[in-house]
Amino acid sequence: MTERGAVTKKVILGILIIAGVAIPFLTGNFIIRFFTDTLMFAILASSWNIIGGYTGYASFGNVVFLGIGAYVSAVLMQKGGVPFWIAFPASGLGAAIFAILIGMPVLRLKGHYFAIATLGVAEAMKALVDNLDITEGNSGIYLPMMKLSVKGQYLFFYFMMMGVLVLTFLVTAFILKKKLGYGLIAIREDEEAAGSLGVNTTLYKITSFALSGFFSGLAGSLYAYQQGFIKPDAVFDVGVTVKMIVMAVFGGIGSILGPLLGALSIEVISEVLTNYFLVAHTLFFGAIVILAIVFTPKGIMDIISGRRKFGINYLLQNIRDHRI
């Protein structure tokens, strides 16, 4: 990290904090909702970053935690009459427990096999929720209405999402300074070496997966309560997994701020595309994913930290590094 890079980072962090607090009071409901969605994706990308970025296990099924969080809240609140403030933490815990149970067998797999197994888990859960009675199958499930003014609801979800994101950041920053964080990075760099140096790799990987699940589950709970109605297709959508990974990669994996910057830029780009090309915006989104992966595989944080000068040469060098 260069001196300039550190300063740039502080400036960006300052701008983000000020903008984050000011936005809901200066703008209308539409913009607040847009940033609430962006914050949700920032949570998902940051959670993915814990398992995919720091631990090096490319999960392609992280959307399953969003879905489980959403459905735990929906079922508890609608069927059990449980208040939100109990259903909300229960969703995070439910997703974390699921991560532990599924992680025990699946985290033994490596590379592509892990990626595909997680994808399979997410699709299997979607198919299961589609067929269960308690989740009301593929017709979807409603959540109780919220007793707040419209503006109040927008503000509530905005600041709740922001709270979860800040919690994700704080916990990530905390574990990175502890033995756990060093252990995870050691696993990413060389799992066998880490194991032989006394890192309990199984425990560490499962902890990392559970943390990833916990925060995504909290986001899922908020998402479900905000939507008021959820369907398996929407909350177990593999496209959401793709989006969170693209955001993490585009921002810069293995950095705390990267996923947030990635989420912000990708959401803004998607929104602009949707406005201009109503029919074809997903097509352009695909093109952006391709270009981002080819030209900036190390993400925005690599540019911001100022290790190398940004320009045409920077983009071409990235290709030279990985082409054949």
Next chain:
Amino acid sequence: MLLQIIINGILKGGLYALMALGMSLIWGVMDIINIAHGAFIMLGAYCTYWFFSLLGIDPFISLFLSVAILFVIGYAIQRYLINLVIRATIFITLILAFGIEIFISNLALVMWSANVRMVQVPYGASNFSIGSVTIPYARLGAFIIALIIAGIFYYILNKTRLGRSIRATSQDLDAARLVGVDVAKTYSFTFGLGVGAAGAAGTLWAVLFPINPMMGGVLTLKSFVVVILGGLGTMFGPIVGGLTLGVAEALGTNWFGATYENLISFTILVLVLIFLPKGILGKSE
């Protein structure tokens, strides 16, 4: 009754085998999981649809055209896109393939709309019976074509110079380079072959089932299941995996109901990955 279900499963399993053949080749040789595989199957299906509805060419003849078109598309994508990131970490290639998948299926959506289409061949409903078992001609034809294409693959990989360079590259990239294999070209040929096989699978799919631009996602996942079930890097893995999945699905949907088809496939996928990660034919280390 049970025999009929198993026969149905085997016939569909042949198609699954063909779907997985291309994915298995690309995965085994280049260590790329081609998430866009299903999208290429969809393109093959649409090629067939247009040849049939605009020019009136029978699917079993336009098969060759579809394969050729898809081969060229696949070759170009590998040559000018995937080769640019081939040495990056695995999830870079995974996401690139996802980007390609999003791009292709949405391009199809914009160009051809979300309408479900069908290739209604005149012999679509005709069949013959052996004892109590009914076999539709179209399904049997698709099954046989799938096996023939698998045979052609086997021949190309084992008996030709191209096949030797593909196998050499997959064993050791640098060594292959040293003995004069043009690795970039070999990769492009491999990807072209894999995508061409997806095109053939798409053609046969269009004869048997309705098609739409978003059909690819589930087919990609089923191809994974088949590849993993059979065992990656084994010559007959896709066939064994395809037939197993076809029969398992046929029996499973018969017992649990059709809405459980995907749940069955993906549960098989996860269980096989956990308990039998080398597949049925794979050697244990």
